[in-house]
Amino acid sequence: MRIELTRTPGATVVAPEGDLDLAVADDVRSRLTGLIEAGEVRLVLDLAAVPYVDSSGLGVLVATMKRARAAGGDIKLCALQPDVRSLLEMTRLVKIIDVHPSRAEAVASWQ
Secondary structure, three states: OEEEEEEEOOEEEEEEEOOEOHHHHHHHHHHHHHHHHOOOOEEEEEOOEOOOEOHHHHHHHHHHHHHHHHOOOEEEEEOOOHHHHHHHHHOOHHHOOEEEOOHHHHHHOOO
């Protein structure tokens, strides 16, 4: 999975491309954990190019949220595809993870 990183004042934007599933979950978890351990605890996950998330992918999101919060930060999601939004609503993760319509709005919410 290709992951684009963009550092902005106040947050690091992580933009993965492709399905967030069992095949890539460990790699994505490792990369996000590395960012948090390096002190980048305010993360925006731009999921515009992620059409599908399975239970392993949900686990990555929850684990990343917990790690970031434990380090004094948090994660925010943005630009969700319809199927991904439905999954997050069905699992009620939208109640514990902030979701924004666009990258700009998610980054601005940190300020």
